[in-house]
Amino acid sequence: xxxxxxNRIFQAIGVLLVVALLSFVIFNYVGDPINxxxxxxxxxxxxxxxxxxxxxxxxxxxxxVRFVANAAEGEFGISYQFQxxxxxxxxxxxxxxxxxxxxxxxxxxxAGIGLGVxxxxxxDSWLSRFVLTxxxxxxxxxxxxxxxxxxxxxxxxxxxxxxxGRGDTVRLGTWDSGLLTGSGWLAIILPxxxxxxxxxxxxxxxxxxxxxxxxxxxxxxxARARGLSRRAVNFGHALKNTMVPVITIxxxxxxxxxxxSIITETVFQWPGMGLLFIQGVEFADVPIMGAYLLLAxxxxxxxxxxxxxxxxxxxPRLRVSAQRGTGTA
Amino acid sequence: xxxxxxxxxxxxxxxKVGLPTRRGFLPILNGVDLHVKEGEVLGVVGESGAGKxxxxxxxxxxxxxPARVDGGEVWFxxxxxxxxxxxxxxxxxxxxxxVIFQDPLTSLNPLYTIGRQLTETIRTHMDMGADAAxxxxxxxxxxxxxxxxxxxxxxYPHEFSGGMRQRVVIALALCANPRLIIADEPTTALDVSIxxxxxxxxxxxxxxxxxxxxxxTHDMGVIAETADRVAVMYAGRVIEDGTVAEVVRNxxxxxxxGLMGSxxxxxxxxxxxxxxxxxxxxxxxxxDGCAFAPRCPEVRDLCRAERPTxxxxxxxxxxxxxxxxxxxxxxxxxxxEEAGPGAAADG
Numbered sequence: 001x002x003x004x005x006x007n008r009i010f011q012a013i014g015v016l017l018v019v020a021l022l023s024f025v026i027f028n029y030v031g032d033p034i035n036x037x038x039x040x041x042x043x044x045x046x047x048x049x050x051x052x053x054x055x056x057x058x059x060x061x062x063x064x065v066r067f068v069a070n071a072a073e074g075e076f077g078i079s080y081q082f083q084x085x086x087x088x089x090x091x092x093x094x095x096x097x098x099x100x101x102x103x104x105x106x107x108x109x110x111a112g113i114g115l116g117v118x119x120x121x122x123x124d125s126w127l128s129r130f131v132l133t134x135x136x137x138x139x140x141x142x143x144x145x146x147x148x149x150x151x152x153x154x155x156x157x158x159x160x161x162x163x164x165g166r167g168d169t170v171r172l173g174t175w176d177s178g179l180l181t182g183s184g185w186l187a188i189i190l191p192x193x194x195x196x197x198x199x200x201x202x203x204x205x206x207x208x209x210x211x212x213x214x215x216x217x218x219x220x221x222x223a224r225a226r227g228l229s230r231r232a233v234n235f236g237h238a239l240k241n242t243m244v245p246v247i248t249i250x251x252x253x254x255x256x257x258x259x260x261s262i263i264t265e266t267v268f269q270w271p272g273m274g275l276l277f278i279q280g281v282e283f284a285d286v287p288i289m290g291a292y293l294l295l296a297x298x299x300x301x302x303x304x305x306x307x308x309x310x311x312x313x314x315x316p317r318l319r320v321s322a323q324r325g326t327g328t329a
Numbered sequence: 330x331x332x333x334x335x336x337x338x339x340x341x342x343x344x345k346v347g348l349p350t351r352r353g354f355l356p357i358l359n360g361v362d363l364h365v366k367e368g369e370v371l372g373v374v375g376e377s378g379a380g381k382x383x384x385x386x387x388x389x390x391x392x393x394x395p396a397r398v399d400g401g402e403v404w405f406x407x408x409x410x411x412x413x414x415x416x417x418x419x420x421x422x423x424x425x426x427x428v429i430f431q432d433p434l435t436s437l438n439p440l441y442t443i444g445r446q447l448t449e450t451i452r453t454h455m456d457m458g459a460d461a462a463x464x465x466x467x468x469x470x471x472x473x474x475x476x477x478x479x480x481x482x483x484x485y486p487h488e489f490s491g492g493m494r495q496r497v498v499i500a501l502a503l504c505a506n507p508r509l510i511i512a513d514e515p516t517t518a519l520d521v522s523i524x525x526x527x528x529x530x531x532x533x534x535x536x537x538x539x540x541x542x543x544x545x546t547h548d549m550g551v552i553a554e555t556a557d558r559v560a561v562m563y564a565g566r567v568i569e570d571g572t573v574a575e576v577v578r579n580x581x582x583x584x585x586x587g588l589m590g591s592x593x594x595x596x597x598x599x600x601x602x603x604x605x606x607x608x609x610x611x612x613x614x615x616x617d618g619c620a621f622a623p624r625c626p627e628v629r630d631l632c633r634a635e636r637p638t639x640x641x642x643x644x645x646x647x648x649x650x651x652x653x654x655x656x657x658x659x660x661x662x663x664x665x666e667e668a669g670p671g672a673a674a675d676g
Binding site: 218221223228236237314316 | 501
């Protein structure tokens with residue numbers, strides 16, 4: 001188990017280095033960083049001096065190593081647009097995005113698994129058919145349309161929920177939390193649904209398909225033949241066996257939640273990293289774009305690592321180190 | 330009809346199972362009659378598709394929808410159990426009727442230890458605490474011949490070989506001391522060298538506990554070795570019923586006769602084993618008269634016109650017109666001859 005873990009961590013570091021290289025390339029070769037930083041009036045000497053000071057005359061390899069070392073310390077340079085350190089900007093915006101992703105992931109997982117199990121068990125009921133039909137809408141409508149639709153219904157027409165922003169936040173150390181105030185919760189409902197709806201649909205359909213598959217297996221038939229209660233068979237035996245593929249997909253989907261929160265944050269003017277990224281793109285603010293790219297990669301890699309560990313927790317056959325003797329007949 | 334003590338442990342009467350399809354109702358079982366007495370081993374044999382497994386599943390109410398029971402009665406311990414609610418039937422399954430399926434590799438849930446699967450079953454049916462259930466689980470594993478049983482409770486199914494897993498499955502079927510075990514091809518998926526061991530374990534435990542067994546198999550060797558009585562099935566019906574010795578040596582029904590003829594005998598040199606011409610009719614295409622008529626060497630017009638019921642044969646009872654006074658003597662006869670002489674000697 002330990003060597004497996006070490007192995008996975010090395011793989012993760014490899015992936016991150018590749019992404020760091022991409023990020024570095026964007027930073028150094030999309031336009032001239034000096035041009036982006038200095039004003040129109042700077043002389044050639046000023047430029048050359050700044051170039052020397054920033055180490056842009058060093059060899060590419062030295063620069064890349066420096067970039068990685070800085071990135072490892074959370075140092076991504078200074079935003080052209082805000083004239084502030086990118087790391088500070090991101091730290092400020094991160095809580096909003098993480099809270100949004102957290103709430104919508106919980107929403108997608110809970111509703112997705114619940115409805116998936118229901119539609120798998122009661123496959124002919126009208127409610128199952130209804131849920132499946134509606135879930136098609138979830139897959140086919142683009143996120144921004146869903147967001148605008150929800151705003152139109154719940155903010156404009158019914159006036160129940162706010163259409164933008166985070167509501168009131170409470171400061172906990174460096175973390176600005178919107179989950180401790182009523183207005184914060186009201187404000188997060190629509191963006192969380194918008195962001196999570198697609199993943200909910202994917203998880204629902206996957207759980208349903210897996211349930212149908214597992215319910216046909218011999219061990220479920222045998223569990224019924226042993227007279228176990230319906231509940232023990234459906235939830236104890238069947239649901240747990242659907243979990244390996246569900247964990248895989250759910251993990252990847254939570255990664256995309258972080259990466260794709262950009263659209264939802266734009267629709268709802270949610271003050272998170274995605275909105276920061278969009279503003280960065282509009283102003284060709286390369287340090288912000290590079291940092292965001294790297295952060296999204298870190299999120300994906302971390303989630304995949306957790307997913308791998310969860311496999312072993314769910315399925316004993318994947319516990320590589322299990323070395324019990326095997327009985328022979 | 331509630332004969333209490335006189336009733337056999339399991340009594341299946343005219344059981345019909347069918348499958349609703351777009352083109353109408355497809356009959357799978359066309360009226361199965363069989364019974365199992367206390368402590369007895371009944372072998373149920375027949376070709377693939379004869380309805381052996383479906384009969385077993387129908388008795389315990391585990392038919393895969395949309396297949397469903399369409400008629401007949403199932404009595405168990407003097408109680409009618411067909412048509413019981415799902416929950417009432419669930420309390421019989423595992424507690425009073427144990428089940429063993431064909432493939433031990435897929436019968437156990439791969440994600441749980443066998444200890445957990447055993448204690449879960451024990452505690453579902455018996456009023457026991459966690460510790461007592463675990464002790465009982467260890468004893469059961471020991472009884473089915475798993476070495477160092479108590480220390481293996483924490484092992485997962487994939488850590489056992491096929492034969493060992495089938496022993497675990499037998500232990501699971503015996504968890505709550507059932508009166509009857511329905512064993513559906515319990516050795517078919519196993520290595521030949523393991524089959525005898527598993528049958529031995531099953532036989533020994535059922536004798537010790539006084540458990541009756543309905544042993545479904547197409548392996549006549551297993552039947553000859555294990556069963557007290559045999560029911561031969563063909564095209565969704567029982568067509569012969571008698572003690573093992575009688576059916577194996579002196580079958581009354583031409584089909585059973587052919588089936589027994591196709592078993593090779595050790596020490597006897599034969600060229601080619603006899604085989605029964607043709608194939609069993611498909612579900613839904615069973616002829617009106619005797620289902621075996623198209624393949625039967627003794628067929629008469631009567632066989633094609635009317636379906637025979639169970640009649641006293643030579644020594645067993647068989648669903649064959651030969652044992653009816655209506656049996657015509659000559660092969661070419663066109664109509665049923667009401668005044669035929671006692672018809673035992675034909676063929």
